[in-house]
Amino acid sequence: MQQTATDSVGDITRYMRALGESARQASAALRRIDSGRKNAALDAIVERIEAARPALAKANQRDLENGRARGLSEALLDRLALTPARIDAMIAGVRQVASLPDPVGEIDGLRYQPSGIQVGQMRVPLGVIGIIYESRPNVTIEAASLCLKSGNACILRGGSEAAATNAAIAECIRAGLEDAAVPEAAVQIVATTDRAAVGELITMPEFVDVIVPRGGKSLIARIASEATVPVIKHLDGVCHVYLDAQADLDKAVAIADNAKTQRYSPCNTMETLLVHVDIAAVALPRIASIYRDKGVEIRGCDRTRGIIADALPATEADWAAEYLAPIIAIRVVDDFDQAVEHIGRYGSQHTDAIVTENVTMARRFLTEVDSSSVIVNASTRFADGFEFGLGAEIGISTNKLHARGPVGLEGLTTRKYVVFGDGHVRR
Amino acid sequence: MQQTATDSVGDITRYMRALGESARQASAALRRIDSGRKNAALDAIVERIEAARPALAKANQRDLENGRARGLSEALLDRLALTPARIDAMIAGVRQVASLPDPVGEIDGLRYQPSGIQVGQMRVPLGVIGIIYESRPNVTIEAASLCLKSGNACILRGGSEAAATNAAIAECIRAGLEDAAVPEAAVQIVATTDRAAVGELITMPEFVDVIVPRGGKSLIARIASEATVPVIKHLDGVCHVYLDAQADLDKAVAIADNAKTQRYSPCNTMETLLVHVDIAAVALPRIASIYRDKGVEIRGCDRTRGIIADALPATEADWAAEYLAPIIAIRVVDDFDQAVEHIGRYGSQHTDAIVTENVTMARRFLTEVDSSSVIVNASTRFADGFEFGLGAEIGISTNKLHARGPVGLEGLTTRKYVVFGDGHVRR
Numbered sequence: 001m002q003q004t005a006t007d008s009v010g011d012i013t014r015y016m017r018a019l020g021e022s023a024r025q026a027s028a029a030l031r032r033i034d035s036g037r038k039n040a041a042l043d044a045i046v047e048r049i050e051a052a053r054p055a056l057a058k059a060n061q062r063d064l065e066n067g068r069a070r071g072l073s074e075a076l077l078d079r080l081a082l083t084p085a086r087i088d089a090m091i092a093g094v095r096q097v098a099s100l101p102d103p104v105g106e107i108d109g110l111r112y113q114p115s116g117i118q119v120g121q122m123r124v125p126l127g128v129i130g131i132i133y134e135s136r137p138n139v140t141i142e143a144a145s146l147c148l149k150s151g152n153a154c155i156l157r158g159g160s161e162a163a164a165t166n167a168a169i170a171e172c173i174r175a176g177l178e179d180a181a182v183p184e185a186a187v188q189i190v191a192t193t194d195r196a197a198v199g200e201l202i203t204m205p206e207f208v209d210v211i212v213p214r215g216g217k218s219l220i221a222r223i224a225s226e227a228t229v230p231v232i233k234h235l236d237g238v239c240h241v242y243l244d245a246q247a248d249l250d251k252a253v254a255i256a257d258n259a260k261t262q263r264y265s266p267c268n269t270m271e272t273l274l275v276h277v278d279i280a281a282v283a284l285p286r287i288a289s290i291y292r293d294k295g296v297e298i299r300g301c302d303r304t305r306g307i308i309a310d311a312l313p314a315t316e317a318d319w320a321a322e323y324l325a326p327i328i329a330i331r332v333v334d335d336f337d338q339a340v341e342h343i344g345r346y347g348s349q350h351t352d353a354i355v356t357e358n359v360t361m362a363r364r365f366l367t368e369v370d371s372s373s374v375i376v377n378a379s380t381r382f383a384d385g386f387e388f389g390l391g392a393e394i395g396i397s398t399n400k401l402h403a404r405g406p407v408g409l410e411g412l413t414t415r416k417y418v419v420f421g422d423g424h425v426r427r
Numbered sequence: 428m429q430q431t432a433t434d435s436v437g438d439i440t441r442y443m444r445a446l447g448e449s450a451r452q453a454s455a456a457l458r459r460i461d462s463g464r465k466n467a468a469l470d471a472i473v474e475r476i477e478a479a480r481p482a483l484a485k486a487n488q489r490d491l492e493n494g495r496a497r498g499l500s501e502a503l504l505d506r507l508a509l510t511p512a513r514i515d516a517m518i519a520g521v522r523q524v525a526s527l528p529d530p531v532g533e534i535d536g537l538r539y540q541p542s543g544i545q546v547g548q549m550r551v552p553l554g555v556i557g558i559i560y561e562s563r564p565n566v567t568i569e570a571a572s573l574c575l576k577s578g579n580a581c582i583l584r585g586g587s588e589a590a591a592t593n594a595a596i597a598e599c600i601r602a603g604l605e606d607a608a609v610p611e612a613a614v615q616i617v618a619t620t621d622r623a624a625v626g627e628l629i630t631m632p633e634f635v636d637v638i639v640p641r642g643g644k645s646l647i648a649r650i651a652s653e654a655t656v657p658v659i660k661h662l663d664g665v666c667h668v669y670l671d672a673q674a675d676l677d678k679a680v681a682i683a684d685n686a687k688t689q690r691y692s693p694c695n696t697m698e699t700l701l702v703h704v705d706i707a708a709v710a711l712p713r714i715a716s717i718y719r720d721k722g723v724e725i726r727g728c729d730r731t732r733g734i735i736a737d738a739l740p741a742t743e744a745d746w747a748a749e750y751l752a753p754i755i756a757i758r759v760v761d762d763f764d765q766a767v768e769h770i771g772r773y774g775s776q777h778t779d780a781i782v783t784e785n786v787t788m789a790r791r792f793l794t795e796v797d798s799s800s801v802i803v804n805a806s807t808r809f810a811d812g813f814e815f816g817l818g819a820e821i822g823i824s825t826n827k828l829h830a831r832g833p834v835g836l837e838g839l840t841t842r843k844y845v846v847f848g849d850g851h852v853r854r
Contacts, residue, residue, distance in 0.1 A: 028771065028795070028797075031794055031795055031797065032791075032794065032795060105794070111816060113814060113815065113816050115809065115814060117805050117809055117814070119814075119815045119816060122793065122801075124797065126827050126828075127797070127827060209827045209828075210827065210828060230657070230827075230828050248850065250850065251849070251850030254850055254852050255850065255852060257852070258852035258853055259852075262852070262853050344455065353846075355850075364459075366549065366845050367458055367459065367532070368455070368458055368459060370455075370458065370551065370554070370843075371843065372843055372844065373843065373844040373845075373846065374549075374843060374844070374845055374846070375845075375846040375847075375848065376845075376846065376847050376848065377847065377848045377849055377850055377851070378544050378846055378847070378848025378849075378850070378851040378852070379848075379851065379852045379853050381852070381853040382542065382544055382846060382848075382851070382853055383844070383846075387540060387542060387544070387546075387853070388540065388546045388844060388846075389538060389540050389546060400553050400554060400636045400637065400657075400841050401553075401636075401637060401657050401828055401829035401841065402828035402829045402841075404841055404842060404843050404844070405843060405844040406844070414827050414828065414829075414831055415831060416797075416798065416799055416800065416801060416831050416832060417799065417800040417801070417810070417815060417831070417832040417833070418793055418800075418801055418802075418803075419780075419800060419801070419802040419803065419805055419809060419810075419815075420802075420803050420804065420805070421802070421803065421804040421805025421806075421809075422678070422804055422805075423675065423677065423678030423681055423682065423782075423804055423805070424804070424805040424806065424809070425681050425682060425684070425685035425686075425689070425805070425806045425808070426685055426689050426806050426808040426809055426814070
């Protein structure tokens, strides 16, 4: 763990490479540390956080005051605030991670081959993970505990607005690791707010195996375009619900409501509703009435506007929009194929759902829609590490390689081949 | 499938993007094609190759004549030659791929979650795969069949030396796909030898999901550094065998012999032998005598040279060398830790083996050596898709993300989440 000072790190390249080297060494040590000791470290971190509540509050106060002085918006200040309830949630999160099964070391598919050797695959940590995130200070502890539990060293780069809070949390982590005799460099916080540090972090593949950015789309897009280290990420969440001709009407209405209105800002919230022409006239008035009650603005295609008189006209841009707001685009489609084609063209391969009672349509949707999470008869809002049973989530990926969809502990590991022989040689 | 013409494609960027668009469309169609039809296409391709033996021989003759005129080495001409036996091997390879289980559509871990939804992961094709390879024309058919079986569209870019042969093979594939009513754009061959085509192929992530380069290290290094599409690859195979203090001497000698001398050029051939100091005096003379008989040059550390009098002195460069030749570097180490540290510092995370009768040392080696394939008491030469039971291999990866080690059909797929509900909404 680096000292909590902020901008006295000197030469940024040298500083970041030193963090990288320490992380690489810690990652080798972590491979030898068993589940019990990793859990002991997580427990110790919890105790340190409990004991540091006053210090955390004070540090957070400093960040909030600085933020106010710098004119941060109320929304940003709210995200920055570390209330007692949020500390409780942080602690519950660490305990939850400690309670999860350790994925490391699991051996799958160990089988004898004709040569007589036994071959299987063993789950192992990725190595060193760089996490880059914005103002929410709880990410510091969340990311650190997931990386630790999965046997990875991590380098955390939080937002400058939360520098004092992050440093105080970092001190709890450092002390907890020390209590459990786990190398302190297992979790390192970048102790400079200089933006050049991010540039270094994402371009040192010799020290960092993967980058997980958490934050707004512009941050993630910039990191993805500049990184030479692989990035686990998603950019957009343009999620669809398709109401098939044979949708159950009550399910259709409930899901169209929930997927849009349960919360507006998450990436798994529906942005476009596709409705088969055969049920549009029955389904859309009921759905529109709910949206109207909840203040959701409707932008529709011509056929939608023929049914929902007060809908605004949707433009081409609406089909690709991630509103993250009480706005919905609605399109009436001729058939299943048109729905799938629409999702392929405008979607972001994040999460898409079909509502249908027809098993063939359900099977086709699962096969033909190439998204990270594909859902039959449930809300897109379920696409989440906790709801999927991963126990925790470090992010959601729409990458094709490696983890797709919600990324939990397993997504922070990889598999290597292991071979057992008895002096076997190749003929 | 593009026409077999060579350099009449006009604007390279537009040409490559057209291939990409066709591949993307074919990949959507391939998601809907079942195992039976994919196998029927593979069978049809086999029949087309059988029927085209004279045409293949003629095309290959043209490449060989051009190659001789251009002064290609005998080794290169040999790799280029498509003998009847090699055609037999190509056919056997396609039949083998047809006989493998189809990985696509497999659903793992489908479980009910507390909310009532059922969540699992379904194996799906990556999408579009770009393969870039050098003179061996058999790669054309091998890569095409693996991609087809795993439901991926592919764009193949072979070496210019093999242009006529590759075009003739491509025509067999095109005809076979047509026979089985599979879209011809499922397999496309880049019909230009212009190097700019490679530059385009590796920088169009909107059309290509992954690049698999097959060839020399310089080709792969150049592709990896310039690609914006993920690359499945390994650069070096600096593989180690470590003879532990408690190695069985006969196994140690047999494995040290086989790992080095069974073949010198493969990437899984041992390049450095590490020997625990306690058994060096007993093991090394026996091993050296075998190497001497087989004409293997020994380069050793000082302690090695104290035992093997005629060994040359090893320099720092020898520890990092991938000889691919009858040369071996040998180092006597103080203990297990020094061996693991040596492998970590100089190795390439490809394949490393320990020879030991001690179960604790075996367990530690599996855990602490962070390589794609880690082997106990068997030769490194086993690290191969066929020997590992994958049935086929498109390459070997030392990447951390996605497939590590030998990459077969499964490595050409990814997993997405699938969710089944009954109208479930999130609370």
